[in-house]
Amino acid sequence: MALLLTLLKVAIAIAIAMASGWLFRAALVAITRGETRKMLRTAPVSAGFGMLVVFVYVFVAVFAHVIAPFSEREIVGAQFLPWDSTHLLGTDNLGRDMFSRLIYAARNTVGIAFATTALAFIAGSFLGLLAATVGGWLDQVLSRVVDVLMAIPALVFALLLLTIFGTSVVKMVIVIATIDATRVFRLARSVAMNIVVMDYIEAAKLRGEGLFRLIIREILPNAMAPLVAEFGLRFCFVFLMISALSFLGLGIQPPTADWGSMVRDNASLITFGNITPLLPAGAIALLTVAVNFVVDWSLHRASGLKE
Amino acid sequence: MTAIWTMIAKRIGLGLLTLFVISIIIFGATELLPGDLAKSILGQSATPETVAAFRRELGLDLPAHIRYFNWLAGAVQGDFGTSLANKRAISDLIATRLSNTLFLALYAAAIAIPLSLTLGILAALYRNSVFDRAANALALTSISFPEFFVAYILIFFLARTGLFPSMAQVDAQTAFGDMLYKTFLPALTLTLVVTAHMMRMTRAAIINLLASPYIEMARLKGMSPGRVILKHALPNALAPIITVVALNLAYLITGVVVVEVVFVYPGLGQLMVDSVSKRDFPVVQAVALIFAAAYVLLNLTADVLSTLSNPRLVHRK
Numbered sequence: 001m002a003l004l005l006t007l008l009k010v011a012i013a014i015a016i017a018m019a020s021g022w023l024f025r026a027a028l029v030a031i032t033r034g035e036t037r038k039m040l041r042t043a044p045v046s047a048g049f050g051m052l053v054v055f056v057y058v059f060v061a062v063f064a065h066v067i068a069p070f071s072e073r074e075i076v077g078a079q080f081l082p083w084d085s086t087h088l089l090g091t092d093n094l095g096r097d098m099f100s101r102l103i104y105a106a107r108n109t110v111g112i113a114f115a116t117t118a119l120a121f122i123a124g125s126f127l128g129l130l131a132a133t134v135g136g137w138l139d140q141v142l143s144r145v146v147d148v149l150m151a152i153p154a155l156v157f158a159l160l161l162l163t164i165f166g167t168s169v170v171k172m173v174i175v176i177a178t179i180d181a182t183r184v185f186r187l188a189r190s191v192a193m194n195i196v197v198m199d200y201i202e203a204a205k206l207r208g209e210g211l212f213r214l215i216i217r218e219i220l221p222n223a224m225a226p227l228v229a230e231f232g233l234r235f236c237f238v239f240l241m242i243s244a245l246s247f248l249g250l251g252i253q254p255p256t257a258d259w260g261s262m263v264r265d266n267a268s269l270i271t272f273g274n275i276t277p278l279l280p281a282g283a284i285a286l287l288t289v290a291v292n293f294v295v296d297w298s299l300h301r302a303s304g305l306k307e
Numbered sequence: 308m309t310a311i312w313t314m315i316a317k318r319i320g321l322g323l324l325t326l327f328v329i330s331i332i333i334f335g336a337t338e339l340l341p342g343d344l345a346k347s348i349l350g351q352s353a354t355p356e357t358v359a360a361f362r363r364e365l366g367l368d369l370p371a372h373i374r375y376f377n378w379l380a381g382a383v384q385g386d387f388g389t390s391l392a393n394k395r396a397i398s399d400l401i402a403t404r405l406s407n408t409l410f411l412a413l414y415a416a417a418i419a420i421p422l423s424l425t426l427g428i429l430a431a432l433y434r435n436s437v438f439d440r441a442a443n444a445l446a447l448t449s450i451s452f453p454e455f456f457v458a459y460i461l462i463f464f465l466a467r468t469g470l471f472p473s474m475a476q477v478d479a480q481t482a483f484g485d486m487l488y489k490t491f492l493p494a495l496t497l498t499l500v501v502t503a504h505m506m507r508m509t510r511a512a513i514i515n516l517l518a519s520p521y522i523e524m525a526r527l528k529g530m531s532p533g534r535v536i537l538k539h540a541l542p543n544a545l546a547p548i549i550t551v552v553a554l555n556l557a558y559l560i561t562g563v564v565v566v567e568v569v570f571v572y573p574g575l576g577q578l579m580v581d582s583v584s585k586r587d588f589p590v591v592q593a594v595a596l597i598f599a600a601a602y603v604l605l606n607l608t609a610d611v612l613s614t615l616s617n618p619r620l621v622h623r624k
Contacts, residue, residue, distance in 0.1 A: 147325075148325065148328050148329065148332065149332075151325050151328075151329055151599070151602070151603055151606075152329055152332070152333075152595070152599045152602070153557065153560055153561045153598055153599065153602050154561065155561040155564055155565075156560075156561060156564075156579075156594075156595050156598045156599065156602075157595070159564070159579055159580070159583050159591065159595070160333060160336060160591055160592070160595045161336060162583055163582070163583045163586055163587075163588050163591040164336055164337055164588060166586065167583075167584070236451065240451075240453050243453050244453060244454070244455070244565050247453070247455050247565065247568075248564070248565065248568055248580050248583075249580075249584060250580070250583055250584060260453075260455075263455060263456075263459070264455075267459065267569075270459055270462055270463050270467075271462065271466070271467060271473055273463075273467055275463065277459065278456070278459055278460065278463065281453060281455060281456035281459060282456065284453050284456065285448075285451060285452045285453065285456050288451035288452070288453075289447070289448050289451040291451075292447060292450070292451050296447075
């Protein structure tokens, strides 16, 4: 009976998700014009739902200080208070408001993950495009270095580097960005390899275009579609990695609110049948699923498949 | 026949070379630290005498390449030096934990591989059915979940009722059956994390082949769909399947770190996490080397096996 009830709840949740995805897509179609509108109209419901979730997260992250009833670090009551009207989700292991921390964490965790991904992306794609365009020994050196760095499991490598440099947010961002840049490099290089042999690149070279102009004006626009999809996927990996490190107590440090460490700090509640610690973990999972939905759609579009 | 063996020998040689370069990186990473390692570990307040003594203890007064070869020679013989935190021999710390971690990873693999291959074949057989779509959606979501989320959901549903223990506390005396029971939840977590990917790839590898003329021929002979897939498609899909299985086993190595911490399982991952926060870098280096070696070894095995699974490469004209 309890199982049936759970299944019913899951079914209702899926139905609500699909309906809200559909509505959000309809709303987007209504407010956009031209090409964007045509593109959105053919988007699957799952992508609509994904975009809605991403939009909500960004909104919450930007307006965290307006939405949250309490501050991020303030101790407002006893430890582990149950859910009530003042503390919507109760309090955490130090007596801080859980709901407020959950909202501030959207800003911290998502913001840091986004910055890390952007850093990895700029470095990785620039070096990848450069290696493919210049070729020769530069390509050989960069590719071999990347090969070796990729042969070490990412999390293990991150842990090793954090031991040496010590744990802080800035160091973690640099370490993860470096590790992920190697993956971006691989993709950017292989995409650019197919572009540099095109006639228009030859023409641009003969026109006397400089190296950087060639990369930015001629190659980059044509490599954009797979790179954008990769950005979404990379964001998911970086986000999960940062959450995992924070969960292990080695990432974002207290008292900064962050979903990974919130799970760790309050985990003892789970054995008492309280689902509060699952909420930050669920927030992580929901965002990754949503981004994956959007990426799936954009990959599908980029591949030129029709249904 | 000889061509294939030289190819495999070359591949193994390349693997060993990779491992050698990795060991240089793992060792050399400490050299990246600006300034003095001893000073940065002891902190600003350390007196010059303590720093000097500490440097001698770490062997930092020797040049880097000599320290590296001493370290590597020790590591090959299973001697990784001593821990900074508790001055014990690292090999003692690692010994039982390594077998615990291997046990957990193999346990998870023993459930995950047959499960995902079966599900993948079924999904290919009943493609585009409700079963296929549901399996696909589940796969996509489970890839996106952080390991600790899966672990805590399992604890919430299975451990709270007392069905399984939420802490996998084992030691050398724990009997095998008891060990299987106590580590069931961590193993199940790892299984859930890796099954999705393997299943999707198995399905894709088989479906890719279904358009080939020889599959159509088999169908026209009146073979049942199940037999077509098992006898004709599967053997040719082996190479990509082996690759993805190895990839996921390698993934288990990193997945194990988080899962061990959640379930307080005395394995290498937990040792590594503890040592990172204590900045006990000899221990971290040793564990990182073991993880990286396992990773390289698995990828190597996958390469060799997928080469061997292709008759065109084995019996070359």
